[in-house]
Amino acid sequence: MRILIVEDEPTLGRQLKTTLEQNGYAVDLSVDGEDGHFMGSTEEYDAVILDLGLPEIDGLTVLGMWRKEGRKFPVLVLTARDSWSDKVAGLDAGADDYLAKPFQTEELIARLRALIRRASGNSSSELIAGDVRLDTRSGRVTLNGEPVKLTAQEYKLLSYLLHHKGKVVSRTELIEHIYDQDFDRDSNTIEVFVTRIRKKLGPDVITTIRGLGYSLDDPAQPRG
Amino acid sequence: MRILIVEDEPTLGRQLKTTLEQNGYAVDLSVDGEDGHFMGSTEEYDAVILDLGLPEIDGLTVLGMWRKEGRKFPVLVLTARDSWSDKVAGLDAGADDYLAKPFQTEELIARLRALIRRASGNSSSELIAGDVRLDTRSGRVTLNGEPVKLTAQEYKLLSYLLHHKGKVVSRTELIEHIYDQDFDRDSNTIEVFVTRIRKKLGPDVITTIRGLGYSLDDPAQPRG
DNA sequence: CCTCGACGATCAGGATACGCATTCGCGGCT
């Protein structure tokens, strides 16, 4: 999952970035509203963390612009505490959740996870497809109840597919959501990891759609 | 486990801090309500000891603010008199336990231990994973019934992992909960102590999740 | 029905980041 952080205070920004990366996210960091807006408009994110107290362009404005452009990613808004009005305005402008500074990193992680889960239409923290189960909280994957050990990248790939179960996911989409901004897009890593996942979870878990990408299907509604 | 003490009376505060530290807790001490509130909002604590009789901001107010912000740590409230009304008000405001001054330090320790235990969802004071048992009351660790001598830091680390059995715990999370505020976060101490614990309790007690952190697994549901 | 082209799968190699063990010096405690 790929996250955009728009935070003008460099210290907090970097700290957030490392924390999120340690939790398995690909993270881009933007330090001002204009650049942040551009990034959010051009790149593919699964969630955005937006500080309202930005210089130059106001965070609310950025959020409003995104929504007007039709950007749908969930936005978690950070604001100084006690500014109740900010919260209301933020939610009005299309924010999906709200966190007052200062906050605890663990809470941020938890909310982020919930946001992404909700955005993909899942209600439980457990993603299931056939015999495969992935618990986003504990980071555990099981096959027929048997625990399977996945590496970080394998996990990210599988997680993204599960979050978009039934949809055809193109290779570029996968790259965009698994890696952060600076990454060589001309490589076959995706294929490699698909192969590895198939080796661990069975060949039928991920379906190849020739010329389009991959798909992870719910066996309840299998692909023809 | 990391504790925050909010206590305006310096003597009692320092005394509590040392006592708790001798009992294996990492302790931050705050001497007024405003600072205390800030610390509780920013840092990661496993429990908070809060004196109600604070100058400036009232303890109850601080507690109320925390709960409104969504802080979930268990709070043990101290009050000067044995006034029933204070107790009721405290519990109303979201306190988890209550202790009247003056009190026996032993009782404080005992209640604190119970609070942390309950917060992590454990019903017994004994934490068990495989052949390893840790008794939070006596602070003793056994391996297959054989007592094992752990140093303070080793104990803290193991204890935290046991309290969060099955979850993947990142290095930063461990540092945040084992050490107090001022500590160099760029160090490899966690790895060192993991190594030392493995030497004493066997290599399979703590599982490494590469790139994410560590996990202590219930043998009933082992990791692959 | 066969052939060819394009796309995807697989494999093996090297690079790298990550975690581990060890060592050492410091400081507190006995």
Added chain:
DNA sequence: AGCCGCGAATGCGTATCCTGATCGTCGAGG
């Protein structure tokens, strides 16, 4: 003073990742 635990630094080993090459397969068109 001597011991012990703690934390910092270092070098090593290895899992993991990426790359490039090769092999396999699907499908369109003849």
